[in-house]
Amino acid sequence: MSSLFNDYQPGKFFDEVFSAPGAARAHYEGLLSSVGNLTPGDYSTLQKAVDAAFLRMGVTFTVYGDDQGTERIFPFDLMPRIIPQREWERVEAGLTQRITALNLFLNDIYHGQKILNDKAVPEELVLSASHYRPEFKGVKVPHGIYIHICGTDLVRDDKGEYFVLEDNGRCPSGASYMLENRHAMKRAFPGLLQSLPVRPVDAYGTMLRETLAHLAPKGVLEPTIVVLTPGIYNSAYFEHCYLAKQMGVPIVEGRDLIMRNDRVFMRTTKGLEQVHVIYRRIDDDFLDPLVFRKDSLLGVPGIINSYRKGHVALANSIGTGVADDKAVYALVPKMIEYYLDQEPILPNVQTFLGIKKKECAYILENLDKLVVKAVNESGGYGMLMGPSASKKERADFAERIKANPRNYIAQPVLQLSRHPVFVDDHFEGRHIDLRPYVLYGDRVRVVPGGLTRVALKKGSLVVNSSQGGGSKDTWVLWNDE
Amino acid sequence: MLSRVADSIYWMARYVERAENLSRLLLSTQDLLLDAGADGLDEEQFWRPILATTGDEEAYSAVHKKIKGRDVAAFVALRPENPNSILNSIRAARENARTVRDQISDEIWECLNGLRLFVESNEGRSTYRNQNAAFYERVLRRSYQFQGIADSTTPRGEVWHFLRLGTCLERADQMSRLLDTCSALSMEMPPHPQSRPLRWAALLRSCSAWHAFQAEHSKLDPKKIIEYLLLDETFPRSVACCVVELHQTLQRLCGVGSLHHMPSPVRRAGRLRSDLAYTTVDEVLAVGLHEYIDILQSRLNDIGVSIFQTFVLYADLTPVAEDAPEETTSTPALGAFHAHHDEDAQMQQQQQQ
Numbered sequence: 001m002s003s004l005f006n007d008y009q010p011g012k013f014f015d016e017v018f019s020a021p022g023a024a025r026a027h028y029e030g031l032l033s034s035v036g037n038l039t040p041g042d043y044s045t046l047q048k049a050v051d052a053a054f055l056r057m058g059v060t061f062t063v064y065g066d067d068q069g070t071e072r073i074f075p076f077d078l079m080p081r082i083i084p085q086r087e088w089e090r091v092e093a094g095l096t097q098r099i100t101a102l103n104l105f106l107n108d109i110y111h112g113q114k115i116l117n118d119k120a121v122p123e124e125l126v127l128s129a130s131h132y133r134p135e136f137k138g139v140k141v142p143h144g145i146y147i148h149i150c151g152t153d154l155v156r157d158d159k160g161e162y163f164v165l166e167d168n169g170r171c172p173s174g175a176s177y178m179l180e181n182r183h184a185m186k187r188a189f190p191g192l193l194q195s196l197p198v199r200p201v202d203a204y205g206t207m208l209r210e211t212l213a214h215l216a217p218k219g220v221l222e223p224t225i226v227v228l229t230p231g232i233y234n235s236a237y238f239e240h241c242y243l244a245k246q247m248g249v250p251i252v253e254g255r256d257l258i259m260r261n262d263r264v265f266m267r268t269t270k271g272l273e274q275v276h277v278i279y280r281r282i283d284d285d286f287l288d289p290l291v292f293r294k295d296s297l298l299g300v301p302g303i304i305n306s307y308r309k310g311h312v313a314l315a316n317s318i319g320t321g322v323a324d325d326k327a328v329y330a331l332v333p334k335m336i337e338y339y340l341d342q343e344p345i346l347p348n349v350q351t352f353l354g355i356k357k358k359e360c361a362y363i364l365e366n367l368d369k370l371v372v373k374a375v376n377e378s379g380g381y382g383m384l385m386g387p388s389a390s391k392k393e394r395a396d397f398a399e400r401i402k403a404n405p406r407n408y409i410a411q412p413v414l415q416l417s418r419h420p421v422f423v424d425d426h427f428e429g430r431h432i433d434l435r436p437y438v439l440y441g442d443r444v445r446v447v448p449g450g451l452t453r454v455a456l457k458k459g460s461l462v463v464n465s466s467q468g469g470g471s472k473d474t475w476v477l478w479n480d481e
Numbered sequence: 482m483l484s485r486v487a488d489s490i491y492w493m494a495r496y497v498e499r500a501e502n503l504s505r506l507l508l509s510t511q512d513l514l515l516d517a518g519a520d521g522l523d524e525e526q527f528w529r530p531i532l533a534t535t536g537d538e539e540a541y542s543a544v545h546k547k548i549k550g551r552d553v554a555a556f557v558a559l560r561p562e563n564p565n566s567i568l569n570s571i572r573a574a575r576e577n578a579r580t581v582r583d584q585i586s587d588e589i590w591e592c593l594n595g596l597r598l599f600v601e602s603n604e605g606r607s608t609y610r611n612q613n614a615a616f617y618e619r620v621l622r623r624s625y626q627f628q629g630i631a632d633s634t635t636p637r638g639e640v641w642h643f644l645r646l647g648t649c650l651e652r653a654d655q656m657s658r659l660l661d662t663c664s665a666l667s668m669e670m671p672p673h674p675q676s677r678p679l680r681w682a683a684l685l686r687s688c689s690a691w692h693a694f695q696a697e698h699s700k701l702d703p704k705k706i707i708e709y710l711l712l713d714e715t716f717p718r719s720v721a722c723c724v725v726e727l728h729q730t731l732q733r734l735c736g737v738g739s740l741h742h743m744p745s746p747v748r749r750a751g752r753l754r755s756d757l758a759y760t761t762v763d764e765v766l767a768v769g770l771h772e773y774i775d776i777l778q779s780r781l782n783d784i785g786v787s788i789f790q791t792f793v794l795y796a797d798l799t800p801v802a803e804d805a806p807e808e809t810t811s812t813p814a815l816g817a818f819h820a821h822h823d824e825d826a827q828m829q830q831q832q833q834q
Contacts, residue, residue: 055598056594056595056598171833171834230831232576232579232830237579250584252483256484267485269482269643286829286832286833297829298830298833
């Protein structure tokens with residue numbers, strides 16, 4: 001057994017690497033036999049070299065509320081998370097099933113609303129979602145696909161079962177870190193990646209481009225695709241640039257685009273050039289000041305009209321946020337049953353809805369045992385960790401729930417799985433999740449792996465980068481060992 | 482290529498070139514003083530021209546009462562409040578690079594990002610404090626590295642052309658400013674080589690022309706030096722050489738048409754190129770070096786403005802349909818990245834998921 005892990009304690013959680021102290025799971029053995037032999041000093045030197053490379057390459061996100069416009073690297077832990085083939089196959093099937101059902105659902109509620117008429121899911125709950133866009137009802141979108149790029153968050157419980165925590169059907173971020181993490185690993189452990197059967201992720205750029213090209217208006221064989229960014233002050237600007245570069249398409253800001261005859265053009269040095277497909281990383285609200293927020297400085301006036309007429313395609317489509325509503329999330333298993341007549345392959349986390357009287361009462365009685373979340377918040381904001389919250393915080397949340405029950409859901413506290421993370425000079429267990437990226441173009445494709453996020457703070461269950469989270473490379477194997 | 486991107490690439494190149502020129506100027510002035518030190522000369526006469534070249538005399542006197550070497554050097558090198566400092570030029574180059582990261586090679590980006598990390602780091606500051614020559618040399622080397630990387634990784638398309646436009650225009654502009662600092666000096670050859678050719682020698686050094694000039698001319702004749710730096714088409718930093726490339730690059734970007742259809746930047750650059758080619762140094766001196774350079778600078782400036790108007794501002798006026806509405810054009814904003822420091826827009830950018 002290797003020395004670096006001699007004192008490692010998996011604890012009472014599901015540990016990704018060790019089934020018991022000193023007993024590594026089969027799919028980690030290859031990794032441990034080589035990494036485990038490093039001294040803490042060697043390991044720490046490798047880690048520092050990777051951090052310095054990230055800074056030099058500018059693989060950073062912008063810290064808000066800082067006048068200096070400080071850019072930080074997204075903390076990266078060198079030890080990869082490994083997923084064996086059989087496990088991944090199930091995850092992949094589950095994600096495919098889920099994005100299929102979500103797209104059928106969105107197409108339905110923006111057209112006939114059959115699922116509501118059949119009372120398979122409660123109408124008031126769906127139509128009251130704040131990201132539901134009634135003004136978009138009846139608009140035909142290319143191939144009826146609404147979510148082309150989805151970043152579903154998965155977690156594992158104390159038994160190692162996979163659960164879906166949320167679907168990010170608007171602008172999921174992080175794919176660039178997935179790609180850069182692998183790049184860093186190739187530099188740090190070249191021999192290891194060669195000797196283990198790790199599935200590559202670098203086709204993501206090509207896959208994304210193909211997915212987007214599939215949306216091009218009819219008759220356009222060589223569509224002009226662009227990435228629409230809010231601008232360099234957005235925390236994900238690095239990612240927007242990175243993905244544009246991977247795809248070999250221009251990155252544009254709203255002010256680079258202009259409307260002519262309901263078509264979208266970009267201002268180039270040689271005049272105007274028509275744009276056919278836009279991978280937009282701007283929220284619905286800011287996309288078009290003529291339709292949504294009038295004060296938007298980022299959008300393109302008239303772009304929605306062009307989209308309605310089919311002259312330009314947007315990815316993701318408008319109004320997909322309704323599926324990101326955490327109360328609507330609770331209905332996904334029903335959608336899968338209703339549209340596909342299947343059992344969900346990846347279960348939801350048990351969810352209590354504030355809007356339902358009985359469940360709301362249960363939430364209020366059990367605040368000390370539950371995680372309460374506001375339905376439209378993300379990034380680890382607007383939530384109450386019941387067991388660790390103070391009495392005052394719980395009382396405060398109880399008031400908020402009573403005032404607006406539709407806006408809250410609650411879930412039991414999951415004991416997320418843990419993974420060894422290098423701390424100072426040794427390994428300690430930290431909670432992790434997984435965000436795989438699902439693309440829906442001419443077919444559904446899932447990049448093998450995704451972004452494993454780590455709650456770096458000891459004991460923390462929150463993995464978001466804004467809350468002290470970091471990431472790991474994720475290795476999906478071609479086999480099971 | 483997007484107009485905004487062209488503008489940023491152009492300014493990225495200009496700022497790198499500016500940082501390089503400032504570093505070399507400070508370095509050569511410092512060396513010059515070491516030679517002149519024994520003469521007990523008034524240091525002001527060496528440092529004031531530097532502020533004059535960068536056009537920062539007023540900004541400087543707002544902070545400092547007297548002109549002292551240390552203060553001037555620090556002001557030009559690292560003062561965050563000085564918009565034209567080496568520090569801010571490097572920041573601006575890097576920010577412009579950041580907005581066009583998808584267009585330039587990773588190697589270019591890493592080079593500029595690394596330079597910015599250096600000048601902002603404790604290492605950078607302590608290098609400057611302990612041995613500022615080492616600091617200047619580091620900036621110079623990075624700039625050469627940038628030129629080399631750009632040359633060997635950039636396809637010869639629009640990115641390259643706008644990069645070269647920025648570099649050549651800035652270089653010509655800096656050279657003309659440097660020459661201007663010597664316009665008040667006597668044109669007489671020093672009576673014997675030991676006496677004091679120092680300022681003219683420093684001028685050659687501050688544009689890396691010392692060896693090249695020596696190889697061509699045996700004596701440090703001020704007239705020859707002016708001719709070399711202003712009119713010689715073979716020396717890569719001379720104004721004439723920069724303008725030749727400027728003209729060629731603009732022709733590649735716009736094509737060569739008849740005079741009637743020739744875009745304004747091509748015409749302006751071509752005219753200046755011919756003027757420089759058919760002007761003798763005696764004619765320059767007859768007008769007066771300072772006066773000549775004044776006109777030269779305003780012509781260079783006009784070329785810059787017409788580049789902006791042709792490629793950035795007017796690009797969206799190309800009619801697509803007969804009924805295309807007239808767009809209102811905003812005033813030219815120079816410096817690209819800096820032009821858009823709108824706080825509301827910044828806040829909205831941050832609000833996006």
